[in-house]
Amino acid sequence: MSTNATSSKPVRVRFAPSPTGDLHVGNIRTALFDWAYARHTGGAFIFRIEDTDRERVTDEYIAAAIDTLRWLGLGWDEGPEVGGEFGPYLQSQRLDIYAEWAQKFLDQKDAYHCYCSSEELEAVREAQRAANVAPGYNGHCRDLTSEQIAAYQAEGRKPVVRMRMPEGSTTFTDLIRGDVSFDHNFVPDFVLVRADGSPLYTLAVAVDDVMMKVTHVLRGEDLLSSTPRQIRVYQAMGVAPEDFPAFAHLPFVMGQDNAKLSKRNGEVSIAWYRDAGYLPEAICNYLALLGWSPGEDREEVTMKELTELFTVERVHSSPARFDMKKLEAINGDKIRALSAEEFFNRALPFLTRAEIISGTEAEIALVKQALPIIQERIATLSEIPPMLKFLFVKEFAVDADSLPKIADEQSRKVLATALERLTPLTDWNHSSIETALRSALIEEMGLKPRIAFGAVRIAVTGSHISPPLFESMELLGQSASLARISASL
RNA sequence: GGCCCCGUCGUCUAGUGGCCUAGGACUCUGGCUUCUCAAGCCAGCUACGAGGGUUCGAAUCCCUUCGGGGCUACCA
Incomplete structure (x- = not known):
């Protein structure tokens, strides 16, 4: 089967992170593109928290994610704190919805109970690897007889709910990569509901995108191969192919040298950049250039221009490496472009936090006079305190090396x-x-x-x-x- | 291993068959300016992974190959 991405419905884009840690550079790039696309099309930007794995997602991380998005200026139309017609927007608060759909799939025979234990499954995979065949669920519980089921239940086994993948293949049009096709031989039956009754991403993501009337799914490339499973759920939900959301899988943002972005090569947490004196608009401008370009030899864009210029067609498919040096250069440009008043507003917290000033009127007045002479000499706001320190120190002493x-x-x-x-x-x-x-x-x-x-x-x-x-x-x-x-x- | 995605300067990119002896930005190097540091200005280095096709003509189309990445969970 195949899907067509064309649609005349109002655009609805969602950013749906799973906050298992601080939002990082890659997450934010995705959020930025989601936001920019929604704003560009005049559609809605939906912020949804994917916390179906409560073992890994914490309330602190959720709060931090909300805070980070706000700080960056990526305001959402529906989601945590603002609500919306299709809420709640925390998946952990939508458990009954997923349970209903799972039951429906069971009733329709699209899904079935699987009694295999983790150990048994692992043994199967082990054997498959040894035999050099495609690893994956072997369909053991697909067509259990009532006697077999009774026997498993008598053993006290708790089943998971597994989706039945039919014969054939799934083809969909990725807005960035074109037609992508997966043979179902390589898409094994997948789990929708855990043995404890809690839903998995595979269920929740598809159900929510449909229920929230999402029209465009712009997300990381790592989710590309999970798309056939998502489409399978749409089908089981009875959604017509023309109502499937359009997919666009964004290229990765990688670290300085090798592969993954990590603490070693460039800090990953956006909170770190905030503390280091990077401007949100500089971060967004730089991140926008990772995988996208406004063309015409242009580099500098304001948030407003980004929403005007951003199209998925101009997003390209190859991964980008994160370059701190360039971020710094853009940050310096943005700082120089600040009005005196704006620069003061941004600078003040850094001076007080570094305890250079306590905030008296005389200090504030002096800071206001001093800022203009350093504005063009810094690349990050954290350079301000050491540069102005000499004006405020109580016990002055010449640096040892000077x-x-x-x-x-x-x-x-x-x-x-x-x-x-x-x-x-x-x-x-x-x-x-x-x-x-x-x-x-x-x-x-x-x-x-x-x-x-x-x-x-x-x-x-x-x-x-x-x-x-x-x-x-x-x-x-x-x-x-x-x-x-x-x-x- | 299998499936899928990707491949232009060190890095981010422009480029959709002729405008490309490949343009811009960051970095780096040299210079100018200069009260230091910056900023600014000028100049320079460096790229179409490789091999085959198609075509009058290919970075752009096709094939192969090599390389990188993702997925292959009762994570997302």
């Missing part, structure tokens, strides 16, 4: 001269400071600017790397600046 650089005779002379010429300055601002120092150190002493200003920089900011010197001194103020120069003599 200290030797101002210990020589020439530096001491430079600092002494600077102190002497800066002390009488009555109008303390960056241009008057620059004028005074240039005439004293460059013109009169004949020094190279980098040598002369370098010494002053270290004495005043404590490091040989700092924001622009004269602006820094203006912000620090005359008395503090002079005190530091004097202290280093």
